[in-house]
Structure formats: structure tokens, C-alpha cells
Amino acid sequence: MNEDNNIKDDLDFWATNSEEGGWNISSTDEGSQKMLEEEDEKQIKIQTGSDVVDDYVYSEETTDDERMIVNMGPQHPSTHGVLRLQVELEGEVVRRVKPVIGYLHTGMEKTGEELAYFQGPTNTTRMDYLSPLFNELVFSLTTEKLLDIEVPERAKAIRILMTELNRISSHLVALATGGMDIGALSMMIFGFRERELILNFFEKTSGLRMNHNYIRPGGVAADLPDNWQKDIKEILKIIPEKLKDYDEMLLDNPIWQGRLKNVGILTTEECFAYGITGPSLRASGFSWDLRKTQPYSGIENYEFEVPLLTDSDVFSRWRIKVLEIFESLKIVEQVMDTIPKGAYRIQDKKVTPPPRQRLDESMEALIHHFKIYTEGFKVPPGKAYVAVESPRGELGCYIVSDGSSKPYRMHVRGPSFCNLQALPVIMADSPIADAVAAIASLDPVIGDVDR
Amino acid sequence: MFSPDNIFTTTIDKAVRWSRTQSMWPVTFGLACCAIEMMAAGSAKYDLARYGMEVFRASPRQADLMIVAGRVSQKMAPVLRQVYDQMAEPKWVIAMGACSSTGGMFNNYALVQGVDHIVPVDIYVPGCPPGPQSLMHGILTLHDKIMEGEINR
Numbered sequence: 031m032n033e034d035n036n037i038k039d040d041l042d043f044w045a046t047n048s049e050e051g052g053w054n055i056s057s058t059d060e061g062s063q064k065m066l067e068e069e070d071e072k073q074i075k076i077q078t079g080s081d082v083v084d085d086y087v088y089s090e091e092t093t094d095d096e097r098m099i100v101n102m103g104p105q106h107p108s109t110h111g112v113l114r115l116q117v118e119l120e121g122e123v124v125r126r127v128k129p130v131i132g133y134l135h136t137g138m139e140k141t142g143e144e145l146a147y148f149q150g151p152t153n154t155t156r157m158d159y160l161s162p163l164f165n166e167l168v169f170s171l172t173t174e175k176l177l178d179i180e181v182p183e184r185a186k187a188i189r190i191l192m193t194e195l196n197r198i199s200s201h202l203v204a205l206a207t208g209g210m211d212i213g214a215l216s217m218m219i220f221g222f223r224e225r226e227l228i229l230n231f232f233e234k235t236s237g238l239r240m241n242h243n244y245i246r247p248g249g250v251a252a253d254l255p256d257n258w259q260k261d262i263k264e265i266l267k268i269i270p271e272k273l274k275d276y277d278e279m280l281l282d283n284p285i286w287q288g289r290l291k292n293v294g295i296l297t298t299e300e301c302f303a304y305g306i307t308g309p310s311l312r313a314s315g316f317s318w319d320l321r322k323t324q325p326y327s328g329i330e331n332y333e334f335e336v337p338l339l340t341d342s343d344v345f346s347r348w349r350i351k352v353l354e355i356f357e358s359l360k361i362v363e364q365v366m367d368t369i370p371k372g373a374y375r376i377q378d379k380k381v382t383p384p385p386r387q388r389l390d391e392s393m394e395a396l397i398h399h400f401k402i403y404t405e406g407f408k409v410p411p412g413k414a415y416v417a418v419e420s421p422r423g424e425l426g427c428y429i430v431s432d433g434s435s436k437p438y439r440m441h442v443r444g445p446s447f448c449n450l451q452a453l454p455v456i457m458a459d460s461p462i463a464d465a466v467a468a469i470a471s472l473d474p475v476i477g478d479v480d481r
Numbered sequence: 482m483f484s485p486d487n488i489f490t491t492t493i494d495k496a497v498r499w500s501r502t503q504s505m506w507p508v509t510f511g512l513a514c515c516a517i518e519m520m521a522a523g524s525a526k527y528d529l530a531r532y533g534m535e536v537f538r539a540s541p542r543q544a545d546l547m548i549v550a551g552r553v554s555q556k557m558a559p560v561l562r563q564v565y566d567q568m569a570e571p572k573w574v575i576a577m578g579a580c581s582s583t584g585g586m587f588n589n590y591a592l593v594q595g596v597d598h599i600v601p602v603d604i605y606v607p608g609c610p611p612g613p614q615s616l617m618h619g620i621l622t623l624h625d626k627i628m629e630g631e632i633n634r
Contacts, residue, residue, distance in 0.1 A: 159517060
């Protein structure tokens with residue numbers, strides 16, 4: 031009860047501040063600061079990108095003729111989307127880097143406030159478009175935490191199966207585009223070829239190749255298709271063989287090793303300082319995987335290892351993705367063998383819409399169906415944060431509910447956003463030829479950075 | 482091989498149109514989810530190379546076709562227009578996906594509600610994201626359009 035009052039106070043605080051002109055408050059109190067300068071037209075132009083300024087040059091170093099600033103992106107084939115980098119070069123050596131983000135800002139967190147909870151996964155799935163199922167999972171888990179409900183065991187197992195397959199497909203794209211950036215073009219063809227296998231399974235199950243909206247609050251959208259084990263067995267058979275091919279091509283390849291080894295060092299201390307999680311952290315020799323440390327959706331029931339490498343360079347960040355694919359395949363195999371029978375979504379009438387055939391038979395079912403699809407189910411007031419281990423690191427979702435059927439505030443902690451902070455650290459004082467290798471090793475998805 | 486006996490007659494219109502369709506090089510303009518499907522269309526299984534267009538040019542000067550793959554934010558719009566202006570004539574634009582066609586599901590402050598606010602669009606490919614087959618259908622429709630249209634744009 032007490033906690034509810036606190037939340038109400040918080041909400042009132044936010045509401046009053048936003049009504050009175052936001053943060054642009056100048057008071058006479060001593061010690062208070064003007065938080066935001068009045069924006070003139072020039073500043074707005076700079077922010078919207080129609081006026082490009084080099085705000086990176088500063089006075090004491092402009093006299094140095096050797097330094098130049100090169101603008102990389104936002105339309106550049108190896109920045110993994112629309113990332114823009116301002117690179118300060120001294121000869122061929124990168125001295126400083128400033129990432130400029132926001133070229134893919136979609137306002138999804140604001141859109142999330144206008145969609146009901148059952149529509150939420152449609153929105154969040156488009157954030158990190160290489161691992162859409164993780165976005166849906168984390169939104170659904172947070173909503174379920176607020177609702178205080180537990181999904182059936184079969185739904186949990188399906189969620190694990192789908193997300194681990196998604197991890198494989200995401201890592202395959204990371205390997206493919208990473209290879210393409212460094213010049214191993216065959217890797218690009220191979221990675222996308224194997225990804226098609228998994229995408230075909232996704233299409234069979236959810237109806238879509240990407241942006242599935244399959245994992246929803248209360249369970250999953252549909253049961254697995256008939257004879258799904260056959261497809262999984264094929265995936266389990268083919269992908270390890272192909273991974274061996276990749277290793278034959280790249281693992282002992284002197285060019286690959288020369289381009290990747292001892293390049294782009296990111297130590298554990300730097301990872302801690304910048305909040306870097308996921309494969310980059312594990313490649314620096316620190317074993318931190320949310321699947322082990324904060325298990326979700328019953329993943330603690332499956333046996334798998336967390337691969338760990340200690341070189342903290344681009345090579346180990348590439349290698350650890352290959353090793354993680356093997357571990358994910360192990361989990362997929364165990365889920366296939368042990369999946370329980372039962373319902374694939376929760377049998378709570380307030381959350382799950384009734385099946386279509388019940389609408390003709392029961393008035394209650396018709397009412398529930400209508401209520402859920404027009405108004406949505408109501409979620410009790412409160413705040414919740416849940417995090418899962420996405421292919422890129424800790425993916426968290428924070429929802430504030432005010433008791434209505436739409437989130438009052440929805441925020442997503444994107445791993446790519448935090449990992450991108452490390453780019454200046456990785457690229458500083460290294461040759462410009464290593465820049466694309468460094469970007470590719472972090473595997474940023476700009477949809478997840480900008481949202 | 483080319484003996485004087487082998488004569489092939491056609492009109493200059495047809496020859497020009499045909500040559501334009503046979504190797505349209507797209508500029509890399511991947512923005513979001515659709516860019517991944519565009520890359521999938523270019524890779525082994527769907528193989529855009531059969532239309533002579535597997536070479537995604539990083540330089541707009543060397544490209545004929547702009548596939549706007551993904552959502553265009555207000556911040557990206559001037560960049561997109563600049564890249565379009567740098568392309569040499571004749572040039573075409575495909576709006577790939579719901580977001581670049583109409584703004585899609587994101588009707589908010591951040592997105593341009595359809596890329597046709599900024600550049601003239603020839604073909605709209607529906608889907609969120611459109612599969613590689615849909616994109617290829619869009620490309621073939623563009624080929625038909627070029628074969629039937631005027632050569633002076």
C-alpha cells in the first residue's frame with residue numbers, strides 16, 4: 031500500500047513537471063541551475079542534421095596540421111546501419127573517435143506508451159531487429175512480473191527454444207557481416223545461407239521471418255507446428271557441420287589472424303567502467319551471463335556452459351560467438367527432448383483471449399474477447415525491471431504502470447547502446463584499417479542504439 | 482562470331498530501356514530491419530546476381546537505384562536526400578517496407594511519414610519487413626516499368 035503511494039507521488043511529480051514546460055525551469059533559488067539552454071534555430075538545425083558542424087575541433091589542437099577529422103557514415107557500408115563516426119586522425123592512426131547516434135531514432139519508447147500491453151511486443155520486436163524474439167521476451171516477462179502471473183511450462187520451453195534459435199541466427203549475421211567488413215566475403219554468403227534454415231523455422235512457427243510478435247504477455251502466440259522436431263533435427267545436424275567449415279576457412283588463416291589478433295583490446299576494467307555486457311565482456315575473461323546469474327523463463331533447467339576467453343581482442347570476440355552457437359544448439363536439443371505437454375499460453379481469462387470457436391458458444395467469451403482486443407487487460411500499478419541475456423548483452427525492460435491498460439513509461443536498456451560507448455576506447459591509437467574490425471566485433475545494431 | 486550476316490534490328494528506345502534494366506546497381510542504403518532482408522536477397526539463396534544487381538555500390542555516383550530499406554527518421558532525411566541528389570541520372574527509387582512507404586506503425590514525432598515526402602518513389606514494396614521474394618517482385622515490377630516508360634525522364 032505504502033509503495034503504491036510512492037509511485038503515485040512519482041507520477042504526479044512527472045506530470046506536473048511536464049505540464050509546466052518541462053525542464054526549462056529557471057528559479058531564483060540559489061544553487062539551482064538552468065538545465066537546458068534556450069534552443070535557437072541554429073542549434074535545432076544542428077540537432078536535426080540539416081546543418082552539419084564539426085563540433086569536434088577544439089582550440090588547442092587546431093593548429094596541428096597533421097590532425098584531420100574524417101566523417102564516417104551515416105551512409106557507410108561497414109557501420110552496421112546508420113552509425114556516424116567522427117574520427118580524428120594523425121596520419122593513419124586514429125587518435126579519437128566520437129560516435130554520433132540518432133539517425134534511426136524511431137520514438138519507440140513513446141509509441142510504447144500508446145499501445146496496450148498485448149500490443150507491446152509488436153513495438154519492441156522492431157528495436158533490435160536481429161534478435162526480435164529477445165525483445166518480445168523481455169517485454170512479456172516484465173508485464174508478467176507486474177501482473178504477477180506464471181506462464182505454463184510448455185510456454186517457457188517454447189520461449190527458450192525460440193530465443194536460443196534466435197541467438198544462433200543473430201550470431202550468424204554477426205559473423206557474416208563481420209567477415210564482410212574485414213574482407214572475407216565468403217563468410218557473408220555462408221552466414222546468411224545458414225541463417226535461412228532458422229528463418230524458415232521461424233516462418234513456419236510464427237508466420238514471419240523477422241519481427242515476429244510471437245512471444246506475448248501470457249505465453250506465446252501459437253503452438254509449435256506439426257513435425258517441428260524434424261526441422262530442429264535438421265538445424266542441429268547442419269549448423270555444426272557448417273561451423274566446422276567456417277573454422278577450416280578462418281581459424282588458422284594467417285590473414286584472418288593477422289587482422290584480428292591483438293586488435294581492439296577491451297579489458298575487463300574498461301568493460302566495467304562502460305557497462306559493457308555480453309560476448310564482449312566474456313571475451314575479456316569475465317564470466318557473466320544472465321542465463322546463469324539471473325535465470326529467466328526456466329533456463330536454469332538446461333545444461334550448458336558459458337564460453338570464456340581471455341585475450342580481450344577482436345579475435346576472441348569473434349571466436350566467442352562461434353562457441354556460443356554450439357552452446358545454444360545444446361540448449362535447443364535439450365528443449366526438444368524434454369518439452370512438456372500442455373497449454374502454450376496462460377489459461378487466465380483476463381489475459382488470454384478465448385479461442386475463436388468459443389465465441390459462438392459463450393457470451394462470456396465474447397465479452398472477454400471484445401474487452402481484451404478493444405481496451406486491453408489492465409495491469410496493477412507498480413514498477414518492474416527484468417533483464418535477459420540477448421546475443422549482444424544485457425537487454426532490460428523497465429515499465430511503470432499506473433493501473434491502466436497501457437504502460438505509463440516503458441524504457442528498454444539496449445545492450446548495443448551501452449556497448450557502443452566502448453568504441454572510442456577500442457579505436458583510440460590504433461590504425462584506421464582496424465576501425466571496421468573494431469566496429470564489427472562489438473556487433474552494434476543501430477535499431478537497438480537509437481530505438 | 483560477329484559475322485556481317487548477323488543483323489539485329491531494334492529501335493533505339495528499346496535498346497536503351499533494355500540495357501537499363503539489365504544491370505541496375507543499387508546504392509547501399511540499408512537503414513533498419515529491411516536492410517537485413519535486402520542483404521538476404523543479395524546472398525546465396527535468393528541471389529540478386531541473376532538480375533545483374535548484386536553489386537551494392539557504396540558510392541552513389543556509381544548507382545542507378547536507391548532501395549530505401551527501413552524507417553527514415555527526421556535526422557536521416559537530409560542525408561537521404563543528399564545521397565539521392567548525388568546519384569547520376571537516370572535513377573530510380575524503391576521504398577522497401579511499410580515504414581519507408583508510409584511511416585508504418587510508427588506514427589510519431591521521429592519518423593518521416595513516407596519517404597515520398599523527400600524523394601520521388603517509383604515502386605512501393607509492402608511488408609514489415611518484405612521478404613526477399615517481395616523485394617525481387619518489386620525489382621521486376623520496376624524493370625517492367627522501365628521497359629514501358631519514356632526514356633527521357
